[in-house]
Amino acid sequence: MIQDPKEISAIVESINKSVQLYSYDDISVEDLSNIISNKLVASGISARIIGYTYNGKDLQSVQYYKQKAWVNFDYSGLDMLFQPIYNRTLDPQNIIKEELVDVQYATPEYPDKSEEEGEVTQDQVNNGVKAWISNYISDFTSMVTTAVNNYLSSHTTDFKGEDGATGPQGPAGAGFASGTYKIPKLIEIKTITAQSSVTFSNLNGDSDIEYYIECDIKMSVGSRHLLLQPNSVSSNGISVVNRAYNNAKDSWIYGYMYLGNNERDGNSRILSKTTLYAKSGQYRATFTECGIFGSDSLNPFTISSRSQWSNTTDNITSLKIIPNNTDTTITGTIKLYKMVDMVVA
Secondary structure (H helix, E strand, O other): OOOHHHHHHHHHHHHHHHOOOOOOOOOOHHHHHHHHHHHHHHHHOEEEEEEEOOOOOEEEEEEEEEEEEEOOOOOOOOOOOHHHHHHHHOOOOOOEEEEHHHHHHHHOOOOOOOOOOOOOOOHHHHHHHHHHHHHHHHHHHHHHHHHHHHHHHHHHOOOOOOOOOOOOOOOOEEOOOOOEEEEEEEEEEEEEEEOOOOOOOOOOOHHEEEEEEEEEEOOOOOOOOOEEEEEOOOOOEEEEEEEOOEEEEEEEEOEEEEEEEOOOOOOOOEEEEEEOOOOOOOOEEEEEEEEOOOOOOOOOOEEEEEEEOOOOOOOOOEEEEEEEOOOOEEEEEOOOOEEEEEEOO
16 A cells, blocks of 8 residues: 555654754764655655755755655754755755655555445545645645745844854845944833933943944923933033034034033924944044924024043943933933944855
8 A cells, every 4th residue: 555644744753853863063964864865765755865056055955755746854843054945946956866665656456446336425525625634734834834944044144243142144135245234232222201311321331332322302491402421420521513503503612522402492302313432441432413303493403513531441331311401301212222243144
């Protein structure tokens, strides 16, 4: 008799579990293919090893014969680097090894046609459909799972953050070539309502090196400035501010580190972006670009400033953001990021 598809599926599942102990560090793809193929053949299932090329690499995977078709071996649960590239296995051109087991090609036994055949009932049809679905559903699920895993592994890049963590490696896509990219990594979001100040704590400027601050706020009183105080220290800061509005320009120098300001009323929306170079050993510096919107129905203000903190020795462990007058509160959102390197393999 031809081997039962359910029995074949059970054997494949058993072999899959038996080879999950191997990792890419322990064994080559070629050796694993031979182990799987030999186990299939020893269990009475025809098997073959196919070869193909992907991203310039020679790869292999195993297929077995089931219900008059070659089926990909189920690699789920194995090391990702063993997983086949599904679309390369659909029409294999390079058959490295093939072993056929006669039992799968035996002529099935049919009932004597001379016997009187009765009518097929609806229950028999229903049971036949259920049996067919039962036979094929595991293969279909395995095929979909393998296809999804292959797609994800081929489209997930290798991220290596500042902590050295790595992820699955995939090919560099168009417009996203391999290399090192500087990206902001969110540390914390402060959503505040009528607060006199806000502080980001547990920082390490000497380790983080570069911070990025985004503000989207309003201040309750007009003509107020928003200040940055490393380690909550108000001294040793100085800023040069250039402002443009209504066809006019002016410049100011302030004795503190500056993040932005509103104008004559408290309805002004302040949007600012600041880069802070935080590592000790030299002056700490900021670059700020700020826009002021909705002030007394005037046109938008644009502000560009450069600030420095002359303390060159203390590690920055906190950042306090505060108005320049105690009669003023802050409402809105402030986000703090640190800049990290992302490596795409």
